[in-house]
Amino acid sequence: MSAAAPAGTGLVPRAAFWRRLLRDPRALLGLGLVALALLGALLAPLLPLPGPEAPDFLATLAPPGAGHPLGTDDLGRDTLSRILAGAQVSLLVGLCSVGAALLLGGAIGLFAGFLGGWVDLVLMRLMDVLLAFPGILLALGITAALGASLGNTILAIAAVNLPVMARVARGQALALRGLDYVRAQQALGFGPMTILWRAVLPNALSPILVQGSVLLASSIITESYLSFLGLGVQPPTPSWGNMLRDAIGFLDQAPWLAWFPGLAIFLTVLGFNLLGDGVRDRLDPRD
Numbered sequence: 001m002s003a004a005a006p007a008g009t010g011l012v013p014r015a016a017f018w019r020r021l022l023r024d025p026r027a028l029l030g031l032g033l034v035a036l037a038l039l040g041a042l043l044a045p046l047l048p049l050p051g052p053e054a055p056d057f058l059a060t061l062a063p064p065g066a067g068h069p070l071g072t073d074d075l076g077r078d079t080l081s082r083i084l085a086g087a088q089v090s091l092l093v094g095l096c097s098v099g100a101a102l103l104l105g106g107a108i109g110l111f112a113g114f115l116g117g118w119v120d121l122v123l124m125r126l127m128d129v130l131l132a133f134p135g136i137l138l139a140l141g142i143t144a145a146l147g148a149s150l151g152n153t154i155l156a157i158a159a160v161n162l163p164v165m166a167r168v169a170r171g172q173a174l175a176l177r178g179l180d181y182v183r184a185q186q187a188l189g190f191g192p193m194t195i196l197w198r199a200v201l202p203n204a205l206s207p208i209l210v211q212g213s214v215l216l217a218s219s220i221i222t223e224s225y226l227s228f229l230g231l232g233v234q235p236p237t238p239s240w241g242n243m244l245r246d247a248i249g250f251l252d253q254a255p256w257l258a259w260f261p262g263l264a265i266f267l268t269v270l271g272f273n274l275l276g277d278g279v280r281d282r283l284d285p286r287d
Helices: 014-022 025-046 079-115 117-131 135-146 150-176 180-187 192-228 240-250 256-282
Strands: none
Touching: 014 025, 025 079, 025 256, 079 117, 079 150, 079 192, 079 240, 079 256, 117 150, 135 150, 135 192, 150 192, 180 192, 192 240, 192 256, 240 256
């Protein structure tokens, strides 16, 4: 028997999912904002803009205009170029940290929920230890201990996301392990790993991916926090967080230095949240 979409699991067929998603204005807006951020990050090297780290001391703190559409900072660096470079950093950190948490946390949660017993007890108590720390404090502690760098920022945010993803995966495993098609495979003599791979994982994947899209938004915010505090991506590499930090001293003279990176964070996070909510609703078979 095929375990990918057994009867009664409530899975939404792929074609029906896309039809529902494309009829949802909220999801379309989120998809558009996410696509805009991705396109900006991918096309940044191809656009006719100054380099994000190239100073122009004859155009310091220039307001938005023809030569610099979003103005320049105190070293004459082009704000638009730096925002696009910051999009590369934020999306890289978000995708890598959430991807790592999805793989490891998903595996931990599925094993814990499906196997139960002492495996569940040990693994989930370890996750509770991580959950005992507020997310931003845990990220700050890890980056302060390991040092501020791009790699350590990804590691810190992945650690924050890990227990959340593990709990979502565990809940799905607990809900699925008692269903008839799982019991049927157990009765046929399939081992736990085979059942997890063939029956549990395909049917638990949708909620896990939806949670991942929501965590992408919070990961971008956390990366901005860390960079703003000097514990994330380090200058001269631009990120939205360290752009906001640099703008603090020039809010009276050049407020656009804070407006545009703040707007970039807001729109990107809004896009991922709207898209995640839309995907979640469209995967609900009762919709």
